[in-house]
Amino acid sequence: MKVGLFIPCYVDQFYPQVAVATLELLERYGCEVHYPLKQTCCGQPMANSGFASMAGGCDKNFIANFSGYEYIVCPSGSCALHIKEHLHSAEEPNAAATIRERIYELTEFITDVLKLEGVKASFPHKVGLHVSCHGQRMLHLSSMSEKVEKPFSKAEALLSTVDGLELFRTSRADECCGFGGTFCVTEEAVSVSMGNTRIKEHLANGVHYITGGDMSCLMHLEGLLKRQKIDIKVIHLAEILNTQ
Amino acid sequence: MSQPATHHNKAAAAFLKNGQRAQWHDETLWFVRAKRDKAAHQIPEWEALRNLGSQIKEHTLSNLDEYLLQFEANAKKNGIKVHWANNAAEHNQIVYEILLHHNAVNVVKSKSMLTEECGLNHYLAERKISVVDTDLGEYIVQLRNEPPSHIVLPAIHLKKEDVSNTFHKHLHTEKNNQDPVYLTRAARQVLRKKFITADAAITGVNFAVAETGGIVVCTNEGNADLGVHANKVHIACMGFEKIIPRAQDLSVFLRLLARSATGQPITTYSSHFHRPKAGQEMHIVLVNNGRTEQLGREAFRNSLKCIRCAACFNTCPVYRRSGGHSYHNSVAGPIGSILAPNLDMRKNADLPFASTLCGSCTNVCPVKINIHEQLWSWRQVLMAEGYGGSAKKASMKLMTGVLSKPAVYRLSTGMARFFMRYLPFLVNNRLNPWYKQRDMPSAPKESFKDWYKKNRNHE
Numbered sequence: 098m099k100v101g102l103f104i105p106c107y108v109d110q111f112y113p114q115v116a117v118a119t120l121e122l123l124e125r126y127g128c129e130v131h132y133p134l135k136q137t138c139c140g141q142p143m144a145n146s147g148f149a150s151m152a153g154g155c156d157k158n159f160i161a162n163f164s165g166y167e168y169i170v171c172p173s174g175s176c177a178l179h180i181k182e183h184l185h186s187a188e189e190p191n192a193a194a195t196i197r198e199r200i201y202e203l204t205e206f207i208t209d210v211l212k213l214e215g216v217k218a219s220f221p222h223k224v225g226l227h228v229s230c231h232g233q234r235m236l237h238l239s240s241m242s243e244k245v246e247k248p249f250s251k252a253e254a255l256l257s258t259v260d261g262l263e264l265f266r267t268s269r270a271d272e273c274c275g276f277g278g279t280f281c282v283t284e285e286a287v288s289v290s291m292g293n294t295r296i297k298e299h300l301a302n303g304v305h306y307i308t309g310g311d312m313s314c315l316m317h318l319e320g321l322l323k324r325q326k327i328d329i330k331v332i333h334l335a336e337i338l339n340t341q
Numbered sequence: 342m343s344q345p346a347t348h349h350n351k352a353a354a355a356f357l358k359n360g361q362r363a364q365w366h367d368e369t370l371w372f373v374r375a376k377r378d379k380a381a382h383q384i385p386e387w388e389a390l391r392n393l394g395s396q397i398k399e400h401t402l403s404n405l406d407e408y409l410l411q412f413e414a415n416a417k418k419n420g421i422k423v424h425w426a427n428n429a430a431e432h433n434q435i436v437y438e439i440l441l442h443h444n445a446v447n448v449v450k451s452k453s454m455l456t457e458e459c460g461l462n463h464y465l466a467e468r469k470i471s472v473v474d475t476d477l478g479e480y481i482v483q484l485r486n487e488p489p490s491h492i493v494l495p496a497i498h499l500k501k502e503d504v505s506n507t508f509h510k511h512l513h514t515e516k517n518n519q520d521p522v523y524l525t526r527a528a529r530q531v532l533r534k535k536f537i538t539a540d541a542a543i544t545g546v547n548f549a550v551a552e553t554g555g556i557v558v559c560t561n562e563g564n565a566d567l568g569v570h571a572n573k574v575h576i577a578c579m580g581f582e583k584i585i586p587r588a589q590d591l592s593v594f595l596r597l598l599a600r601s602a603t604g605q606p607i608t609t610y611s612s613h614f615h616r617p618k619a620g621q622e623m624h625i626v627l628v629n630n631g632r633t634e635q636l637g638r639e640a641f642r643n644s645l646k647c648i649r650c651a652a653c654f655n656t657c658p659v660y661r662r663s664g665g666h667s668y669h670n671s672v673a674g675p676i677g678s679i680l681a682p683n684l685d686m687r688k689n690a691d692l693p694f695a696s697t698l699c700g701s702c703t704n705v706c707p708v709k710i711n712i713h714e715q716l717w718s719w720r721q722v723l724m725a726e727g728y729g730g731s732a733k734k735a736s737m738k739l740m741t742g743v744l745s746k747p748a749v750y751r752l753s754t755g756m757a758r759f760f761m762r763y764l765p766f767l768v769n770n771r772l773n774p775w776y777k778q779r780d781m782p783s784a785p786k787e788s789f790k791d792w793y794k795k796n797r798n799h800e
Contacts, residue, residue: 132790137743137747146733148741151737157745245381271701280698284694286353286357287353320781
């Protein structure tokens with residue numbers, strides 16, 4: 098199974114260990130993983146700022162890098178969603194459409210394509226799960242508290258098979274952390290307030306780690322945790338699932 | 342076009358300065374959201390009901406002209422006088438002329454966000470006509486000379502001590518008596534007199550039924566009924582989008598509305614008005630005010646499905662932390678943020694950005710408006726129309742220039758330098774909003790790309 102690894106630009110730069118964990122995890126479960134070296138960014142920061150019209154160059158580059166892979170896997174619901182919803186090309190409409198169909202967020206890929214019911218991993222810690230909005234509400238990686246639907250969670254199902262891991266839910270199960278891309282600086286006060294509410298709920302649960310499928314949410318929470326010298330670490334789902 | 346209002350982010354930051362109060366606001370509205378969840382989960386067919394509501398509205402919007410005319414014809418048959426207003430100014434003038442004709446100087450009004458949108462109170466006050474808002478929450482904010490901060494819970498930004506102070510000042514209640522029963526009784530006594538001594542009653546409209554020519558007004562206080570029944574003139578003001586085809590459609594919308602709004606199975610009063618009573622005059626003002634323009638904007642037309650339940654307000658983590666006034670529009674919250682730019686792009690260019698695009702608004706919407714997608718689409722329109730400013734555009738151009746050229750990107754990325762400089766959420770300049778309350782992520786020894794080249798390169 099030939100997989101193109103799509104690593105969000107800020108993960109490449111700030112959280113390489115998340116990308117390494119994703120790569121190793123996929124390899125462990127039998128995938129032939131390639132990381133196309135000329136990839137840059139999906140273009141979401143521009144598009145969400147209202148400049149989707151400028152994202153053509155990013156789209157073109159993405160198509161050049163990822164055409165031909167059977168699957169494209171990304172350890173971020175948000176970036177995967179952007180490609181799924183907004184990758185377009187006037188010159189290569191078919192190539193863009195194929196990529197839109199073949200892109201997967203990591204836990205979605207593990208659950209729906211590899212069809213793993215569990216992982217061989219061990220993480221004997223108290224962990225809180227941060228549900229990222231794009232993964233949940235748009236990629237439907239878990240049920241949503243607003244909807245009258247059967248409860249499920251692809252991330253929780255995987256985490257429940259990790260040895261020793263104790264998972265804690267927060268009272269507002271799926272409230273946004275307030276990152277929101279450029280929102281986190283343009284609406285700094287609201288963004289910080291939202292992040293602090295999430296942290297407060299995880300603190301009340303006494304967790305040692307906050308995990309999630311999107312490093313961008315976790316980067317925002319980490320910034321707040323470090324500044325307030327709170328002893329909770331953030332860790333991407335891939336890192337937990339890849340522990341031996 | 343007017344000038345931009347105070348940017349949402351500034352107003353929100355000011356709101357959050359009082360941390361305790363902001364937390365209380367957040368928790369109070371979250372409580373309403375939780376009540377809504379409970380009510381929705383008691384109906385197994387809730388999602389099907391939302392679908393049905395959405396489809397009825399879809400059909401209605403596609404035939405809006407016909408249903409409006411059908412409504413007008415049937416209302417006239419019932420003896421109601423029907424008026425058409427193309428904009429806020431026409432609406433206000435029509436209402437004024439009706440009042441003038443009856444020599445009405447004291448008017449009682451039950452909740453109508455449309456009259457807020459049109460600035461009716463102010464317009465009439467300038468012409469020596471006094472309007473009293475009779476919904477308790479609206480009465481409180483009116484005494485304080487403030488606009489409502491929420492379309493269903495107009496005074497939700499206030500605590501009981503604020504109400505106590507306001508009533509002490511205006512109604513001469515005991516100083517510092519914060520007992521809700523005492524305070525509501527005081528308001529009730531004043532309002533009873535207003536109902537009886539008024540010359541005319543204005544109401545809003547929740548639903549206007551095309552096949553019957555009647556209207557339905559939903560309240561929890563019965564103030565619409567009191568006003569209408571105690572007065573000789575009833576003026577009901579409605580936006581075009583309030584129309585529904587059939588009376589039976591109410592069986593869908595009345596179930597959706599109160600559950601979504603407050604978690605009640607139904608509002609205490611669902612008052613049906615079909616014709617004037619003997620000796621009374623009943624008027625309905627049908628208002629466009631930009632609605633046909635919104636209908637013509639393909640990406641935004643279904644925002645006209647809105648039944649003003651405010652579920653999207655209550656669930657919105659941004660609204661709960663910034664308060665309704667920060668939206669500087671009669672309708673705040675996520676729905677207000679997609680309605681407001683249609684009325685005035687320059688003034689409201691900030692509102693579609695007052696969101697993380699988390700999508701919770703779309704999930705609670707009883708008529709399934711794709712609110713978060715429209716917020717995204719408005720951002721595209723506003724930037725294309727030049728409301729982002731040249732600096733923002735230039736920095737975006739620079740960023741896309743680098744990100745679309747892998748060779749340039751590689752040159753720029755030594756030790757995360759590029760990101761520190763250009764990625765908008767990590768912009769490392771002297772203002773650096775990220776760093777104000779958050780630490781920067783620590784730069785690792787090598788990027789993943791460098792690691793990969795050393796450890797795995799297949800190329």
